[in-house]
Amino acid sequence: MPSVELSPAASRAVEAALGAGASAAEAYASRDTGREVRVHGGEVESLTAATQTGIGIRAWSGHRVGYAYGTDLSEAGVVALAARAAEMAAVADEDEFAAPPAPAPAEIEALPGLDSPSVAEWDAGRVAELALAVERTALAADPRVVGVETAVYADSTEQVAIASSTGIAAFYEAANCFAYLQALAEGEGSRETGLGFGLARGPEDLDPAAIGAEGAARAVAMIGAGKPASRSCPVVLDPTVAASFAGLIGGALGARAVQRGRSPFAGRLGEEVASTTFALHDDGRDPAGAASAPFDGEGVPRRRTALIEGGALRGYLYDTYTANREGTSSTGSASRSGYRSLPSVSASNLIVAAGDLSTAELLAAAGDGIFVTDVAGLHSGVNPVTGVFSVGASGRAISGGSLAEPIREFTIAGELVAMLRAVTAAGSETRWVPFGGSVQTPPLLVSELSISGT
């Protein structure tokens, strides 16, 4: 139903839910128009063009809340979904803090620069050429690059409308695009992979040559990798790895986990939880952040929230529900992964403060240790409740303050808060990374982590 307008559909859904007996209601309608090009061996492997439109309705019956979502935005479809949402509310238990954002938040400040005309202007042939250039660059970078597993360009333009019985009525549009590849290098009897990626609002801001070269360099650097000895030593986390950890920390700072005692940061507000070198904030309005939007998943304005500063825990992230529970205000941190999901508290763009050391100086400061360029198994190797982690890793040895031989098939293990306390230096070169959510971070030097190899 490409012709359906989102805002009127959201308003109709709120009316329909009230008509179905809800005491309060909210509707979130979204349309995501996207495409993806995958190339392999100099040819387009697949070209996907797609639009997905849907609506999710929250209905409150007093302090009970239910949710229903669907793809049918016709009048009859919305009425049926609204009735279903009201039915779902009847199944839930009373929760005195379950309520829509109220009173209606202040005027939502517009956030320019989220859209990109070039996403629509670049036709399929042009974006396919971008993906092909990523692959070509990697193949030409080094004779040991024997192939590219896949090179991908994708973009999406998302339109979001939200309406509620408490007076919220808002809309935004945001574009994002990215390209990445997984390069394959061979040498010394083994095959290695290397990831290169780039993120931007529009395709003109992606640099295919840099993305291809990064994948090639990462793959080639791993040729001949062996296992390091088991020990405790200084570890430098490159930005892709630091971002994954920042994402875990951001998750553990969500008030839902904290209030329910399922976070290593629970009950530690104001306490020293990191070295003074490590600072972290969430910024839902950073123009460069992929997760930026004028308002969150329940229509509350996005903002900047300090999380860790001067080594101390400064705050948590709240949505309306968790804020109600503590008698505080939402930090605009209700996120949704589209119309299918209930809003829940989570980070938007996480930003780790930069330090003043170049990457070379960071390695020199580490002396003898390990430079981790990749981690694997975070979903199973990290306990988000306790913060204890043991994850697979690969990278380079650091010897005498410089990068030495490649290493693989080892784990790094520790505990999140202990790791933050051991961050002794941050690099000056930051990067936006799509792992762990949307994260901007420099490389970090951790004075000691446990390595398990041979």
Add this chain to the structure above:
Amino acid sequence: MTELLDQELAARVLARALANGGRFAEVFAERRGGMTLAIDESRIESVQSGAEEGAGVRVVDGATTYFAHVDGLEPAELERAADEAAAALRAGRTEPTPLTARPVTPVPIAVAPEGVPAARKAELLRELDQRGRGVGEEIAQLTASYAEARRVVTIANSDGLFTGDDRTRTRIGVQTVARRGDKVETGAETLGAHRGFELLEDDPGLIAEQAAQKALTLLDSRPAPSGSMPVVVGGGFGGVLFHEMTGHGLEIDHIHKGASVYVGKLGEQVAQPLLNAYDDGRLPNEWGSDAIDDEGRPTQKTQVIEDGRLVSYLYDHLGAERDGVASTGNGRRESFRHLPIPRMTNTYIAPGESTPEAMIEEVKNGFYAVSFGGGQVDPATGDFVFGVSEGYLIEDGRVTSPCSGATLIGNCLDALAAIDAVGDDFFMKTGICGKGGQKVPVGTGQGHVRVGQMTVGGTAR
């Protein structure tokens, strides 16, 4: 069988998809619905219901697949998707083969979950909550979830196939947190199947007790050891080891791109002769089973390892076409919004002849990984990791202290060849597998399996 689009409309959509050429076209229509709810702090919450429908149309020309998908199943929308998929092609029309309906017997469902009152599902979660909390006062937190999902699909392609399936899956899960002073540990357990509400007739509360017991056991844990040692892997979800270590590397897309350590290994001895392994999409009512795959191909039992020899890869339609073989019914997709890719269904190591007790007794000092939180592999390099959710030390042939925070790490070919005992205590467990941004339900299974040497990554010295 519910047909989401009639044969005449399907034929029209396929003809439009091939209007500018291409050797293959397919329309995949789907209606998906479901309900989920959860209990947390002994309160029913996150009650939600979904209803989506739409279709994806693909056209294949040379090495390229063109794909478009739309929401809704209105004829005009389906034809628009076909036009969009065909838009980049420039050749003359290809005539699709006239459609012939092929009947399918879906996996049988005894009690349709959508017919069960929602209040009954809430009651079930309250029972899980009470049973889990009842295991011990140190259980500080319990969350449990219930999910039912039904997918009705209709698939038609330009080779003349017109078929469909009707799939209902039900799953419950429990997570617990145990606390003793400053020590906090977690436990989890799930139960799921390609079945209706009858899945929960026996004793669903048992998984709550198991999840609670896991967390309580870990309260006595010490940090996991580090280093290389023999590892005995538990039955059921221990099969995730084979899923990651071997299953992914046998998916034909990885093979064709040279991005698997199993390239060129067909027919070779990759494991000791005691190892036999299968992918079987027809295991009755199993979590990863379907009557047909998402390309309309009947699912099948495929032996992948026979007496330690690699005997088959896992194929979807395009991969099979390229190799001149038949698809093994492994073309799966998360929804109508995704292209089918080669995926596992239920993957398992067949029962062996050892007993778990004997396997452990033979280990001087090692590690016993009863269950995993999950795993990950890079099929191209063969490097894998598994997070152990329940593990113990083996000392002098005996299981001793529970350990927390262990990860197993290794390389596929080495670890597969190092399997030196397979247990007779076979069972299956459920998992959700992610690949290329698509999640699909998969079963994993095995009896106890021993890996002669593997790296355990923990925090103890």
